[in-house]
Amino acid sequence: MTAPKGNIRRAASGGSNERTYSMTNTTGAARKNNKKSGLQGVDGNETQQDDAANPERNWFGYTRVDPREKTARVLGVFDNVAGRYDIMNDAMSMGIHRLWKNRLIRDIRPQPHERFLDVAGGTGDIAFRLFEATNRNAAITVCDINANMLEVGRDRALDRGYGNALEWVTGNAEALPFPSATTTTDGFGGFDVYTIAFGLRNVTHIDKALTDAARVLKSGGRFYCLEFSHVDNPILRRAYDAYSNAIIPRMGQAITNDSDSYQYLVESIRQFPRREALKARLIEAGFSRASYTTLTHGVVCIHCAIK
Numbered sequence: 082m083t084a085p086k087g088n089i090r091r092a093a094s095g096g097s098n099e100r101t102y103s104m105t106n107t108t109g110a111a112r113k114n115n116k117k118s119g120l121q122g123v124d125g126n127e128t129q130q131d132d133a134a135n136p137e138r139n140w141f142g143y144t145r146v147d148p149r150e151k152t153a154r155v156l157g158v159f160d161n162v163a164g165r166y167d168i169m170n171d172a173m174s175m176g177i178h179r180l181w182k183n184r185l186i187r188d189i190r191p192q193p194h195e196r197f198l199d200v201a202g203g204t205g206d207i208a209f210r211l212f213e214a215t216n217r218n219a220a221i222t223v224c225d226i227n228a229n230m231l232e233v234g235r236d237r238a239l240d241r242g243y244g245n246a247l248e249w250v251t252g253n254a255e256a257l258p259f260p261s262a263t264t265t266t267d268g269f270g271g272f273d274v275y276t277i278a279f280g281l282r283n284v285t286h287i288d289k290a291l292t293d294a295a296r297v298l299k300s301g302g303r304f305y306c307l308e309f310s311h312v313d314n315p316i317l318r319r320a321y322d323a324y325s326n327a328i329i330p331r332m333g334q335a336i337t338n339d340s341d342s343y344q345y346l347v348e349s350i351r352q353f354p355r356r357e358a359l360k361a362r363l364i365e366a367g368f369s370r371a372s373y374t375t376l377t378h379g380v381v382c383i384h385c386a387i388k
């Protein structure tokens with residue numbers, strides 16, 4: 082199905098409380114917009130302190146890069162795979178990513194009156210589950226730095242008969258294009274639930290993303306991060322490492338014609354913070370009651386915290 086174009090909103094500027102957007106409607110324009118929305122306003126004022134607090138910012142997988150380059154390279158990865166992203170997810174996880182995502186939704190227990198923000202929402206997998214869990218009766222905003230991923234998601238939403246019920250917005254998790262929950266006067270009042278699934282690992286400055294999550298959540302609002310984690314059992318870890326190093330990049334080559342993007346995926350998983358470290362960083366960002374649940378022997382983890 083070819084979707085009518087023009088209903089993905091692009092943030093006019095990241096990190097402010099503005100709610101002014103412009104439209105994007107072609108792949109070429111999307112790329113340009115990605116460059117603007119993704120790189121704007123996040124790397125301008127770097128300090129030694131940022132460096133210490135966000136060690137991930139200098140690592141694109143195992144390659145050491147400038148933070149600006151990291152953001153650009155991550156954009157490139159998802160530009161390359163957007164069209165085949167969903168097929169590849171099923172192939173690489175043998176469908177298990179669906180179980181992990183379903184488990185996330187069960188933990189959230191979404192309610193129809195709640196307002197959801199799915200950051201790094203890509204092609205809409207989490208948003209669609211939230212929508213169905215609320216009997217298609219919730220306000221859901223999907224935000225992603227990559228307009229190509231959102232375009233695939235928006236088309237999927239139309240194919241499912243959701244019309245324009247979901248809001249699709251390009252923006253960087255580090256500087257979300259939404260007002261602060263505490264300062265809005267327009268009746269918006271902030272989001273009840275913030276989700277980020279398999280997205281935080283790709284963010285250049287994780288702490289900025291966590292702080293911005295707290296900024297847009299209502300007091301008492303809930304934060305959920307579903308992300309790859311670390312397998313503790315040494316025997317299982319060896320098997321998992323062997324599978325991911327040997328198979329995933331080859332599968333990426335066969336399905337998306339791009340092994341490098343999936344090599345990055347494998348490497349970025351290894352670089353992601355340990356569970357206890359991320360829990361501490363959530364507290365540091367202003368959350369309380371941070372906790373986590375590991376799934377599939379630590380292959381993934383659901384982090385949860387309260388604003």
Ligand SMILES: C[S@@+](CC[C@H](N)C(=O)[O-])C[C@H]1O[C@@H](n2cnc3c(N)ncnc32)[C@H](O)[C@@H]1O
Pocket residue numbers: 155156159200201202203204205206207224225226227230252253254255277278279280283284285
């Ligand atoms: C692995 S996909 C996950 C998509 C979806 N959440 C899912 O679970 O299928 C990661 C997504 O994170 C997005 N992303 C990467 N860095 C981001 C950032 N700084 N801000 C917002 N989105 C980002 C990518 O564009 C991509 O769509």
